Amino acid sequence: MKKFIVAIDQGTTSTRAILFNLSGEPIYTSQKEFTQYFPKDGWVEHNPNEIWLTTKKVLIDAINKCKKLKGKILTIGITNQRETTILWDKKTGKHIYNAIVWQDRRTAEFCKKYKTHKKEKIINKKTGLLIDPYFSATKIKWILENVPKAKKLVRKNQILFGTVDTFLIWKLTKGKVHATDATNASRTMLFNITKNKWDRDILNSLKIPKNILPEVKDCSDEFGYTDKSITKKSYPINGVVGDQQAAAIGQSCFNVGSLKSTYGTGAFIIMNTGNKKIYSKNKLLTTICYRLNGKTTYALEGSIFIAGAGVQWLRDKIKIITNASETEKIVKKLKSNNGVYLVPAFTGLGAPYWNPNARGIICGLTRDTSQNEIIRATLESVAYQSYDLFNAMKNDGLKPNLIKVDGGMVKNKWFSQFLSNVINTKVIIPKVQETTALGAAFMAGLKIGVYKSLSDISKNWKIDKKFIPKISKRNRTILLKGWGQAIRKTLI
Numbered sequence: 001m002k003k004f005i006v007a008i009d010q011g012t013t014s015t016r017a018i019l020f021n022l023s024g025e026p027i028y029t030s031q032k033e034f035t036q037y038f039p040k041d042g043w044v045e046h047n048p049n050e051i052w053l054t055t056k057k058v059l060i061d062a063i064n065k066c067k068k069l070k071g072k073i074l075t076i077g078i079t080n081q082r083e084t085t086i087l088w089d090k091k092t093g094k095h096i097y098n099a100i101v102w103q104d105r106r107t108a109e110f111c112k113k114y115k116t117h118k119k120e121k122i123i124n125k126k127t128g129l130l131i132d133p134y135f136s137a138t139k140i141k142w143i144l145e146n147v148p149k150a151k152k153l154v155r156k157n158q159i160l161f162g163t164v165d166t167f168l169i170w171k172l173t174k175g176k177v178h179a180t181d182a183t184n185a186s187r188t189m190l191f192n193i194t195k196n197k198w199d200r201d202i203l204n205s206l207k208i209p210k211n212i213l214p215e216v217k218d219c220s221d222e223f224g225y226t227d228k229s230i231t232k233k234s235y236p237i238n239g240v241v242g243d244q245q246a247a248a249i250g251q252s253c254f255n256v257g258s259l260k261s262t263y264g265t266g267a268f269i270i271m272n273t274g275n276k277k278i279y280s281k282n283k284l285l286t287t288i289c290y291r292l293n294g295k296t297t298y299a300l301e302g303s304i305f306i307a308g309a310g311v312q313w314l315r316d317k318i319k320i321i322t323n324a325s326e327t328e329k330i331v332k333k334l335k336s337n338n339g340v341y342l343v344p345a346f347t348g349l350g351a352p353y354w355n356p357n358a359r360g361i362i363c364g365l366t367r368d369t370s371q372n373e374i375i376r377a378t379l380e381s382v383a384y385q386s387y388d389l390f391n392a393m394k395n396d397g398l399k400p401n402l403i404k405v406d407g408g409m410v411k412n413k414w415f416s417q418f419l420s421n422v423i424n425t426k427v428i429i430p431k432v433q434e435t436t437a438l439g440a441a442f443m444a445g446l447k448i449g450v451y452k453s454l455s456d457i458s459k460n461w462k463i464d465k466k467f468i469p470k471i472s473k474r475n476r477t478i479l480l481k482g483w484g485q486a487i488r489k490t491l492i
Contacts, residue, residue, distance in 0.1 A: 002071035005445050006062050006235075007437035008055060010080040010164050011243065012101065012265040013312070015051065017058035018437040019065055019073075022450055024460035026434050027069070030061035037098065042105035042347060042356075045098035048086045051164065052171050056230060063231060075448050076226065077239030077440030079246035080164040081265075082187045085139035087212070088167065089153055090160045093175060096149045099164070100139040103266075103305055103347040107138035108356035114138075119205070126192045126199055128277065128286030133348075133356055134303070136163060137189035141206050154209060161212045163188070165240050169223050172237065177224035180214045181240040182291035191216070193277065193288055196296060219245075219290045220447040239443030243436045244268040244301065245289055249443060250435030251404040252461040253289075254454045259400045262436065263409035266350070267307035267382055269389050271300045271398065282392035283352040292446075292454075300398070302351040302389030306344035306360075308408050310378045313346065320371040328412045331376040337479075339364040341384075341486035342377035349490070352392040358490050364482070379415050383422040384483040390423050402426040406435040413465075421471035422479065431462040 004027065009016045013036065019028040032054040037045040059076075066073050083102035088095045100106070111131050120131050129135055140161055144150045153159035162170060166180045185191040185198075190208065192199040196216070203210050217223065223237040241249060244262060248270045251260040256274040261267060270289065277286050277298045289299035306313075311324045321327060341363050343349075348356035362374065393399070403425055410416050410429055420427040432438055442457045451457045 002069055004066055004071050004073050005075055005077060005441040005450070006059065006073050007077045007079065007441040007444070008059060008168065009243070009437040009440070010051060010055060010078070010168060012081045015054040015058055016437065017062040018434055018441070019062045020438065020441045022445070024432060024438055024441065026432065026437075028062060028065040030058040032058055040106070042108070044101040044103040044347065046084070046101055048088070048095040048099045048167060051099065052168070055168055059231065073235055074450065075236050075238045075444040077442075077444035078165050078168055078237065079241050079243050079436050079440035080168070080184070082163060082184055082242040082244065083134060083136050084164050085136045085143070085161070086164065086167045087140065087143050087150060087159055087161050090158055090175070093171065096153065096159070097143050097147045100143070102134055104139065105133045105348050105356045107133040107142050108348070110138055110141070111356070123189065123202065124279065126194070126202065127189050128186065128193050128279070129189050130283065130285070130354055131189070132354055134350070135187060135189035137202070137206055137208070140208055144208065154212070157211060159212050162214055165242070166214045169237060169240070172226045172230060173224040174227035174229065178214045179217050179223055181217055181219045181221070181242075182288045182296065183219060183242040183245040184240070185216045186288040187242060193286070193296070193298070196291070218292055218294065220292055220443040222447070236448070237444070238447035239440050239445070241290065241440050241443055244270055245299070246437070246439030247406055247435045248272065248289055248299065249439030250432075250437070251406065251430060252458040253404065254458060257400065260404040260406065260435070261386060263307045263382060263405060263407035265307065265309045267304035267386065267407070269302045269386065271393065271400065273298045273300055278396065280392065280396050282395045283354055284389070284392050284396065285351070300393065300396070302392060304382065304385045304389070305347050305350045307382045309346070310344045310381065311409070313344075314375060314378055320375065324408070325411075327375055327379060328414045330372050331379060331414055334372055334376055337376050337380055338369065338373050339482065340369055340373040340377045341482055342374065342381050343486050343490040344378065344381050345490050352388055353491065355491060361486065361490050363486050363489055379412070380418065382409065383415070383419045384480070386419060387422050387480065390425070400425065402428055404428050404430065406430065406433050416465070416467050417470065420467040420469050422476065424469050424476065427467040428463055429465040431464045
Protein backbone atom coordinates (compact mmCIF):
# COMPACT_ATOMS: atom_id res chain seq x y z
CA MET A 1 0.00 0.00 0.00
CA LYS A 2 1.24 3.50 -0.90
CA LYS A 3 1.89 5.65 2.16
CA PHE A 4 1.36 9.42 2.34
CA ILE A 5 1.59 12.40 4.66
CA VAL A 6 -0.89 15.26 4.25
CA ALA A 7 0.26 18.81 4.87
CA ILE A 8 -2.31 21.55 5.44
CA ASP A 9 -0.78 24.84 4.30
CA GLN A 10 -3.04 27.62 5.53
CA GLY A 11 -1.67 30.78 3.90
CA THR A 12 -2.64 34.44 3.75
CA THR A 13 -4.62 34.26 0.51
CA SER A 14 -5.43 30.56 0.11
CA THR A 15 -5.57 27.21 1.88
CA ARG A 16 -3.98 24.11 0.42
CA ALA A 17 -3.72 20.45 1.31
CA ILE A 18 -0.81 18.61 -0.28
CA LEU A 19 -0.41 14.84 -0.39
CA PHE A 20 3.30 13.96 -0.10
CA ASN A 21 4.87 10.56 -0.60
CA LEU A 22 7.51 9.54 1.95
CA SER A 23 10.33 10.85 -0.30
CA GLY A 24 8.88 14.34 0.08
CA GLU A 25 7.44 14.57 -3.43
CA PRO A 26 4.05 16.30 -3.84
CA ILE A 27 1.58 13.85 -5.43
CA TYR A 28 -1.62 15.91 -5.28
CA THR A 29 -2.64 19.46 -4.32
CA SER A 30 -6.06 20.91 -3.54
CA GLN A 31 -6.18 24.71 -3.19
CA LYS A 32 -8.90 27.20 -2.37
CA GLU A 33 -8.62 30.98 -2.19
CA PHE A 34 -10.62 32.96 0.36
CA THR A 35 -11.74 36.57 0.85
CA GLN A 36 -9.47 39.41 1.98
CA TYR A 37 -11.24 42.18 3.94
CA PHE A 38 -9.87 45.72 4.24
CA PRO A 39 -12.43 47.52 6.47
CA LYS A 40 -10.24 50.62 7.07
CA ASP A 41 -6.88 52.02 6.00
CA GLY A 42 -4.20 49.62 7.26
CA TRP A 43 -6.73 47.05 8.52
CA VAL A 44 -6.62 43.50 7.08
CA GLU A 45 -9.04 40.75 8.15
CA HIS A 46 -10.12 37.21 7.27
CA ASN A 47 -13.29 35.35 8.20
CA PRO A 48 -12.14 32.46 10.48
CA ASN A 49 -15.12 30.37 9.39
CA GLU A 50 -14.08 30.75 5.75
CA ILE A 51 -10.54 29.69 6.71
CA TRP A 52 -12.01 26.62 8.44
CA LEU A 53 -14.33 25.70 5.55
CA THR A 54 -11.55 26.01 2.94
CA THR A 55 -9.30 23.87 5.18
CA LYS A 56 -11.95 21.18 5.57
CA LYS A 57 -12.65 21.18 1.82
CA VAL A 58 -8.99 20.80 0.71
CA LEU A 59 -8.24 18.21 3.41
CA ILE A 60 -11.20 16.05 2.34
CA ASP A 61 -10.06 16.43 -1.31
CA ALA A 62 -6.63 15.07 -0.33
CA ILE A 63 -8.15 12.20 1.67
CA ASN A 64 -10.38 11.25 -1.30
CA LYS A 65 -7.40 11.38 -3.67
CA CYS A 66 -5.48 9.06 -1.34
CA LYS A 67 -8.38 6.57 -1.48
CA LYS A 68 -8.37 6.68 -5.30
CA LEU A 69 -4.64 5.95 -5.23
CA LYS A 70 -5.38 3.03 -2.87
CA GLY A 71 -3.02 4.60 -0.36
CA LYS A 72 -2.88 5.27 3.37
CA ILE A 73 -2.42 8.61 5.16
CA LEU A 74 -0.04 8.11 8.07
CA THR A 75 -0.23 11.56 9.64
CA ILE A 76 -1.12 15.23 9.12
CA GLY A 77 1.17 18.27 9.41
CA ILE A 78 -0.07 21.86 9.66
CA THR A 79 1.70 25.04 8.61
CA ASN A 80 0.10 28.46 8.73
CA GLN A 81 0.24 32.21 8.23
CA ARG A 82 1.85 33.36 11.48
CA GLU A 83 0.78 36.13 13.90
CA THR A 84 -2.80 36.22 12.51
CA THR A 85 -5.04 36.34 15.56
CA ILE A 86 -8.35 34.59 16.27
CA LEU A 87 -10.45 34.61 19.46
CA TRP A 88 -13.42 32.29 19.81
CA ASP A 89 -16.09 31.09 22.22
CA LYS A 90 -14.94 27.79 23.65
CA LYS A 91 -18.52 26.53 24.14
CA THR A 92 -19.88 27.30 20.67
CA GLY A 93 -16.60 27.25 18.71
CA LYS A 94 -17.66 30.47 16.96
CA HIS A 95 -15.19 33.29 16.44
CA ILE A 96 -16.11 36.52 18.21
CA TYR A 97 -14.43 38.77 15.66
CA ASN A 98 -12.76 38.36 12.28
CA ALA A 99 -9.17 37.09 12.23
CA ILE A 100 -6.84 40.10 12.44
CA VAL A 101 -4.16 39.35 9.83
CA TRP A 102 -0.40 39.71 10.38
CA GLN A 103 -0.37 42.62 7.87
CA ASP A 104 -2.90 44.62 9.94
CA ARG A 105 -1.62 47.92 11.39
CA ARG A 106 -4.59 49.03 13.54
CA THR A 107 -2.58 48.91 16.78
CA ALA A 108 0.22 51.19 15.50
CA GLU A 109 -0.74 54.06 17.84
CA PHE A 110 -0.87 51.78 20.87
CA CYS A 111 2.55 50.29 19.94
CA LYS A 112 4.00 53.79 19.68
CA LYS A 113 2.79 54.65 23.21
CA TYR A 114 3.83 51.26 24.60
CA LYS A 115 7.38 51.81 23.28
CA THR A 116 7.73 55.07 25.18
CA HIS A 117 7.38 53.10 28.43
CA LYS A 118 10.90 51.72 27.74
CA LYS A 119 9.38 48.33 27.20
CA GLU A 120 11.04 47.54 23.86
CA LYS A 121 14.40 46.46 25.35
CA ILE A 122 12.65 44.10 27.78
CA ILE A 123 10.30 42.75 25.07
CA ASN A 124 13.21 42.25 22.66
CA LYS A 125 15.33 40.42 25.26
CA LYS A 126 12.46 38.10 26.28
CA THR A 127 10.70 37.47 22.97
CA GLY A 128 13.35 38.38 20.36
CA LEU A 129 10.79 40.69 18.73
CA LEU A 130 10.22 44.43 18.46
CA ILE A 131 7.06 46.19 19.63
CA ASP A 132 5.03 46.28 16.43
CA PRO A 133 1.40 45.76 15.27
CA TYR A 134 2.71 42.81 13.19
CA PHE A 135 2.73 40.46 16.17
CA SER A 136 -0.29 38.84 17.85
CA ALA A 137 -0.10 40.44 21.31
CA THR A 138 -1.58 43.85 20.52
CA LYS A 139 -4.14 42.28 18.17
CA ILE A 140 -5.41 40.17 21.10
CA LYS A 141 -5.50 43.26 23.30
CA TRP A 142 -7.48 45.17 20.64
CA ILE A 143 -10.15 42.44 20.40
CA LEU A 144 -10.44 42.10 24.18
CA GLU A 145 -10.91 45.86 24.55
CA ASN A 146 -13.05 46.63 21.48
CA VAL A 147 -15.40 43.67 21.08
CA PRO A 148 -18.17 43.75 23.74
CA LYS A 149 -18.69 39.97 23.56
CA ALA A 150 -15.00 39.43 24.42
CA LYS A 151 -15.36 41.13 27.81
CA LYS A 152 -18.37 38.97 28.71
CA LEU A 153 -16.61 35.75 27.69
CA VAL A 154 -13.43 36.67 29.62
CA ARG A 155 -15.51 37.08 32.77
CA LYS A 156 -17.07 33.64 32.18
CA ASN A 157 -13.65 32.05 31.38
CA GLN A 158 -15.19 31.04 28.05
CA ILE A 159 -12.81 32.55 25.49
CA LEU A 160 -9.80 31.07 23.68
CA PHE A 161 -7.01 32.63 21.65
CA GLY A 162 -5.09 30.98 18.88
CA THR A 163 -2.97 31.71 15.88
CA VAL A 164 -4.40 29.96 12.79
CA ASP A 165 -2.70 26.60 13.57
CA THR A 166 -4.34 26.52 17.03
CA PHE A 167 -7.76 27.39 15.63
CA LEU A 168 -7.50 24.60 13.03
CA ILE A 169 -6.29 22.02 15.57
CA TRP A 170 -9.21 22.96 17.84
CA LYS A 171 -11.69 22.62 14.95
CA LEU A 172 -10.20 19.40 13.55
CA THR A 173 -10.20 17.73 16.98
CA LYS A 174 -13.71 19.06 17.77
CA GLY A 175 -12.44 21.15 20.68
CA LYS A 176 -10.41 18.39 22.33
CA VAL A 177 -7.00 20.07 21.82
CA HIS A 178 -6.06 23.71 22.42
CA ALA A 179 -2.38 23.80 21.45
CA THR A 180 0.24 25.51 19.34
CA ASP A 181 3.91 24.88 18.60
CA ALA A 182 6.97 26.84 19.76
CA THR A 183 7.52 28.61 16.40
CA ASN A 184 4.01 30.08 16.31
CA ALA A 185 4.16 30.95 20.02
CA SER A 186 7.44 32.80 19.40
CA ARG A 187 5.63 35.20 17.02
CA THR A 188 3.00 36.40 19.49
CA MET A 189 5.24 38.83 21.46
CA LEU A 190 4.01 36.98 24.58
CA PHE A 191 6.39 34.00 24.61
CA ASN A 192 9.72 33.98 26.45
CA ILE A 193 12.04 32.26 23.95
CA THR A 194 14.73 31.58 26.59
CA LYS A 195 12.44 30.03 29.19
CA ASN A 196 10.17 28.51 26.52
CA LYS A 197 6.97 29.60 28.21
CA TRP A 198 4.33 32.33 28.15
CA ASP A 199 5.72 35.42 29.88
CA ARG A 200 3.58 36.45 32.85
CA ASP A 201 5.03 39.98 33.07
CA ILE A 202 4.23 40.80 29.43
CA LEU A 203 0.76 39.27 29.79
CA ASN A 204 0.10 41.42 32.88
CA SER A 205 1.38 44.60 31.24
CA LEU A 206 -0.98 44.06 28.27
CA LYS A 207 -3.85 42.80 30.49
CA ILE A 208 -4.15 39.53 28.59
CA PRO A 209 -5.38 36.60 30.72
CA LYS A 210 -3.05 33.58 30.60
CA ASN A 211 -5.93 31.07 30.59
CA ILE A 212 -6.96 32.03 27.04
CA LEU A 213 -3.58 30.89 25.65
CA PRO A 214 -2.87 27.44 24.15
CA GLU A 215 -0.43 24.81 25.41
CA VAL A 216 2.94 25.12 23.63
CA LYS A 217 4.35 21.90 22.14
CA ASP A 218 7.37 20.90 20.04
CA CYS A 219 7.09 21.21 16.23
CA SER A 220 7.08 17.42 15.97
CA ASP A 221 4.63 16.29 18.65
CA GLU A 222 1.18 14.88 19.38
CA PHE A 223 -1.55 17.41 18.57
CA GLY A 224 -4.49 15.04 18.87
CA TYR A 225 -6.59 13.30 16.21
CA THR A 226 -9.05 14.60 13.63
CA ASP A 227 -12.64 13.89 14.61
CA LYS A 228 -14.36 11.16 12.56
CA SER A 229 -17.36 13.44 11.95
CA ILE A 230 -15.01 15.66 9.88
CA THR A 231 -12.66 13.20 8.17
CA LYS A 232 -14.68 9.92 8.42
CA LYS A 233 -11.57 8.20 9.75
CA SER A 234 -9.46 9.62 12.58
CA TYR A 235 -5.97 10.82 11.58
CA PRO A 236 -3.16 11.90 13.93
CA ILE A 237 -1.80 15.46 13.72
CA ASN A 238 1.94 15.23 14.44
CA GLY A 239 3.58 18.31 12.95
CA VAL A 240 2.86 22.02 13.43
CA VAL A 241 5.17 24.84 12.29
CA GLY A 242 4.69 28.51 11.41
CA ASP A 243 4.99 28.95 7.64
CA GLN A 244 8.42 30.62 7.47
CA GLN A 245 10.06 28.18 9.86
CA ALA A 246 8.35 25.34 7.97
CA ALA A 247 9.99 26.57 4.75
CA ALA A 248 13.40 26.58 6.51
CA ILE A 249 12.76 22.94 7.51
CA GLY A 250 11.55 22.10 3.98
CA GLN A 251 14.77 23.66 2.63
CA SER A 252 16.85 21.56 5.09
CA CYS A 253 18.31 24.64 6.82
CA PHE A 254 19.55 22.52 9.71
CA ASN A 255 23.15 23.77 9.88
CA VAL A 256 24.16 26.97 11.66
CA GLY A 257 24.38 29.76 9.06
CA SER A 258 22.11 28.06 6.51
CA LEU A 259 19.51 30.44 5.14
CA LYS A 260 16.28 30.49 3.14
CA SER A 261 14.03 33.19 1.75
CA THR A 262 10.39 32.58 0.86
CA TYR A 263 8.72 34.85 -1.68
CA GLY A 264 5.00 34.41 -1.10
CA THR A 265 2.47 37.08 -0.08
CA GLY A 266 5.28 38.64 1.92
CA ALA A 267 8.95 37.66 1.86
CA PHE A 268 10.81 36.24 4.82
CA ILE A 269 14.48 35.48 5.28
CA ILE A 270 15.41 33.03 8.04
CA MET A 271 18.96 32.11 9.09
CA ASN A 272 19.58 29.18 11.44
CA THR A 273 21.72 30.33 14.41
CA GLY A 274 21.72 27.01 16.28
CA ASN A 275 21.37 27.02 20.07
CA LYS A 276 22.60 30.63 20.16
CA LYS A 277 20.22 33.58 20.15
CA ILE A 278 21.67 36.42 18.06
CA TYR A 279 20.21 39.81 18.93
CA SER A 280 20.40 42.07 15.90
CA LYS A 281 21.66 45.65 16.13
CA ASN A 282 19.85 46.32 12.84
CA LYS A 283 16.22 45.54 13.66
CA LEU A 284 16.13 41.93 12.52
CA LEU A 285 14.16 39.54 14.72
CA THR A 286 15.41 36.75 16.95
CA THR A 287 13.00 33.85 16.78
CA ILE A 288 12.62 30.09 17.24
CA CYS A 289 13.57 28.15 14.10
CA TYR A 290 12.22 24.85 15.47
CA ARG A 291 11.95 22.97 18.77
CA LEU A 292 12.45 19.20 18.89
CA ASN A 293 12.47 16.98 21.98
CA GLY A 294 12.36 20.13 24.11
CA LYS A 295 15.57 21.47 22.53
CA THR A 296 15.31 24.88 20.84
CA THR A 297 17.11 25.92 17.66
CA TYR A 298 17.03 29.67 17.09
CA ALA A 299 17.01 31.87 13.98
CA LEU A 300 17.49 35.43 12.83
CA GLU A 301 14.67 36.69 10.62
CA GLY A 302 13.89 39.61 8.36
CA SER A 303 10.29 40.25 7.26
CA ILE A 304 9.06 42.00 4.10
CA PHE A 305 5.31 42.63 4.23
CA ILE A 306 4.61 42.96 0.50
CA ALA A 307 6.17 40.60 -2.08
CA GLY A 308 3.73 38.49 -4.10
CA ALA A 309 0.95 40.68 -2.64
CA GLY A 310 2.36 43.46 -4.85
CA VAL A 311 1.76 41.31 -7.95
CA GLN A 312 -1.72 40.52 -6.62
CA TRP A 313 -2.30 44.29 -6.32
CA LEU A 314 -1.28 44.75 -10.00
CA ARG A 315 -3.82 42.05 -10.94
CA ASP A 316 -6.78 42.76 -8.63
CA LYS A 317 -6.64 46.45 -7.81
CA ILE A 318 -5.07 48.41 -10.66
CA LYS A 319 -5.82 45.62 -13.15
CA ILE A 320 -2.79 45.99 -15.44
CA ILE A 321 -2.20 42.22 -15.55
CA THR A 322 -4.67 39.33 -15.58
CA ASN A 323 -2.25 36.66 -14.34
CA ALA A 324 0.97 36.71 -12.28
CA SER A 325 2.70 34.52 -14.87
CA GLU A 326 2.45 37.34 -17.48
CA THR A 327 4.91 39.51 -15.58
CA GLU A 328 8.03 37.60 -16.69
CA LYS A 329 7.30 38.10 -20.39
CA ILE A 330 6.46 41.78 -19.88
CA VAL A 331 9.58 42.74 -17.88
CA LYS A 332 11.93 40.85 -20.20
CA LYS A 333 11.00 43.31 -22.97
CA LEU A 334 12.37 46.25 -20.97
CA LYS A 335 16.11 46.95 -21.03
CA SER A 336 15.91 48.78 -17.71
CA ASN A 337 13.46 50.19 -15.15
CA ASN A 338 13.80 53.62 -16.83
CA GLY A 339 14.31 55.18 -13.40
CA VAL A 340 10.91 54.05 -12.06
CA TYR A 341 10.82 52.74 -8.47
CA LEU A 342 7.88 51.46 -6.43
CA VAL A 343 8.04 51.13 -2.65
CA PRO A 344 5.15 48.77 -1.71
CA ALA A 345 4.55 50.10 1.80
CA PHE A 346 0.85 49.25 1.50
CA THR A 347 0.69 48.16 5.14
CA GLY A 348 3.76 49.99 6.43
CA LEU A 349 7.35 48.77 6.11
CA GLY A 350 8.80 45.71 7.85
CA ALA A 351 12.48 45.00 8.52
CA PRO A 352 14.81 46.79 8.78
CA TYR A 353 12.65 49.97 8.88
CA TRP A 354 9.69 48.90 11.05
CA ASN A 355 7.59 51.89 10.13
CA PRO A 356 3.85 51.08 10.40
CA ASN A 357 2.85 54.54 9.11
CA ALA A 358 4.80 54.44 5.84
CA ARG A 359 2.67 54.20 2.72
CA GLY A 360 3.52 53.09 -0.80
CA ILE A 361 4.93 55.42 -3.45
CA ILE A 362 5.90 55.30 -7.13
CA CYS A 363 8.61 57.71 -8.19
CA GLY A 364 10.62 58.51 -11.31
CA LEU A 365 7.56 58.79 -13.57
CA THR A 366 7.87 60.59 -16.91
CA ARG A 367 5.61 61.07 -19.95
CA ASP A 368 7.31 57.98 -21.35
CA THR A 369 6.38 55.72 -18.39
CA SER A 370 4.01 52.87 -19.25
CA GLN A 371 2.32 50.20 -17.18
CA ASN A 372 5.25 47.88 -18.03
CA GLU A 373 7.66 49.99 -15.96
CA ILE A 374 5.24 49.87 -13.02
CA ILE A 375 5.05 46.07 -13.32
CA ARG A 376 8.84 45.83 -13.42
CA ALA A 377 9.22 48.26 -10.49
CA THR A 378 6.86 46.06 -8.44
CA LEU A 379 8.99 42.96 -9.05
CA GLU A 380 12.25 44.87 -8.52
CA SER A 381 11.01 46.24 -5.19
CA VAL A 382 11.05 42.72 -3.69
CA ALA A 383 14.71 42.23 -4.65
CA TYR A 384 15.64 45.67 -3.25
CA GLN A 385 13.86 44.94 0.03
CA SER A 386 15.77 41.64 0.18
CA TYR A 387 19.00 43.59 -0.30
CA ASP A 388 18.05 45.77 2.70
CA LEU A 389 17.66 42.65 4.83
CA PHE A 390 20.95 41.13 3.66
CA ASN A 391 22.67 44.43 4.32
CA ALA A 392 21.26 44.41 7.88
CA MET A 393 22.58 40.84 8.34
CA LYS A 394 25.98 41.92 6.99
CA ASN A 395 26.05 44.79 9.50
CA ASP A 396 25.32 42.21 12.21
CA GLY A 397 28.47 40.35 11.07
CA LEU A 398 26.69 37.62 9.07
CA LYS A 399 27.32 37.09 5.37
CA PRO A 400 25.80 34.03 3.70
CA ASN A 401 27.41 32.85 0.45
CA LEU A 402 24.19 31.40 -0.96
CA ILE A 403 20.47 31.70 -0.44
CA LYS A 404 17.86 28.95 -0.87
CA VAL A 405 14.67 30.47 -2.23
CA ASP A 406 11.08 29.29 -2.67
CA GLY A 407 7.55 30.64 -3.01
CA GLY A 408 5.37 31.62 -5.95
CA MET A 409 7.54 34.53 -7.11
CA VAL A 410 10.64 32.41 -7.84
CA LYS A 411 8.79 30.62 -10.64
CA ASN A 412 9.60 33.84 -12.51
CA LYS A 413 13.16 33.22 -13.78
CA TRP A 414 13.68 36.91 -14.53
CA PHE A 415 12.91 37.78 -10.90
CA SER A 416 15.24 35.05 -9.57
CA GLN A 417 18.11 36.33 -11.73
CA PHE A 418 17.43 39.96 -10.79
CA LEU A 419 17.40 38.96 -7.09
CA SER A 420 20.81 37.30 -7.49
CA ASN A 421 22.11 40.42 -9.28
CA VAL A 422 20.91 42.83 -6.60
CA ILE A 423 21.95 40.87 -3.49
CA ASN A 424 25.19 39.77 -5.22
CA THR A 425 24.74 36.21 -3.98
CA LYS A 426 24.11 32.78 -5.51
CA VAL A 427 20.39 31.90 -5.51
CA ILE A 428 19.31 28.25 -5.37
CA ILE A 429 15.85 26.87 -6.14
CA PRO A 430 15.01 23.35 -4.89
CA LYS A 431 13.37 20.56 -6.90
CA VAL A 432 10.35 20.59 -4.59
CA GLN A 433 9.24 24.20 -4.27
CA GLU A 434 6.35 23.46 -1.91
CA THR A 435 8.85 23.85 0.93
CA THR A 436 6.42 25.32 3.47
CA ALA A 437 4.01 22.39 3.27
CA LEU A 438 6.97 20.02 3.00
CA GLY A 439 8.42 21.29 6.30
CA ALA A 440 5.14 20.52 8.09
CA ALA A 441 5.02 17.05 6.46
CA PHE A 442 8.62 16.36 7.56
CA MET A 443 7.84 17.33 11.17
CA ALA A 444 4.76 15.06 11.20
CA GLY A 445 6.76 12.20 9.66
CA LEU A 446 9.62 12.69 12.14
CA LYS A 447 7.26 12.19 15.10
CA ILE A 448 5.94 8.83 13.84
CA GLY A 449 9.37 7.51 12.79
CA VAL A 450 9.03 7.85 8.98
CA TYR A 451 12.21 9.96 9.21
CA LYS A 452 14.77 9.01 11.82
CA SER A 453 16.55 12.36 12.13
CA LEU A 454 17.07 15.78 10.54
CA SER A 455 19.95 14.40 8.46
CA ASP A 456 17.56 11.71 7.22
CA ILE A 457 15.15 14.50 6.16
CA SER A 458 18.03 16.36 4.41
CA LYS A 459 18.54 13.45 2.00
CA ASN A 460 15.26 14.41 0.29
CA TRP A 461 16.43 17.96 -0.59
CA LYS A 462 17.62 18.41 -4.21
CA ILE A 463 18.67 21.43 -6.31
CA ASP A 464 16.64 22.37 -9.37
CA LYS A 465 18.09 25.71 -10.59
CA LYS A 466 20.97 28.05 -9.73
CA PHE A 467 21.31 31.77 -10.47
CA ILE A 468 24.60 33.61 -10.08
CA PRO A 469 25.06 37.43 -10.21
CA LYS A 470 25.38 38.76 -13.78
CA ILE A 471 25.58 42.50 -13.29
CA SER A 472 28.45 44.96 -12.98
CA LYS A 473 29.21 46.56 -9.63
CA ARG A 474 28.54 49.98 -11.23
CA ASN A 475 25.04 49.02 -12.42
CA ARG A 476 24.17 47.46 -9.07
CA THR A 477 25.28 50.66 -7.30
CA ILE A 478 23.13 52.83 -9.63
CA LEU A 479 20.05 50.65 -9.06
CA LEU A 480 20.49 50.62 -5.29
CA LYS A 481 21.08 54.38 -5.18
CA GLY A 482 17.70 54.89 -6.90
CA TRP A 483 16.05 52.52 -4.41
CA GLY A 484 17.65 54.37 -1.49
CA GLN A 485 16.20 57.65 -2.73
CA ALA A 486 12.74 56.07 -3.11
CA ILE A 487 12.87 54.67 0.44
CA ARG A 488 13.88 58.06 1.85
CA LYS A 489 10.87 59.66 0.12
CA THR A 490 8.60 56.99 1.63
CA LEU A 491 9.91 57.59 5.14
CA ILE A 492 9.49 61.38 5.07
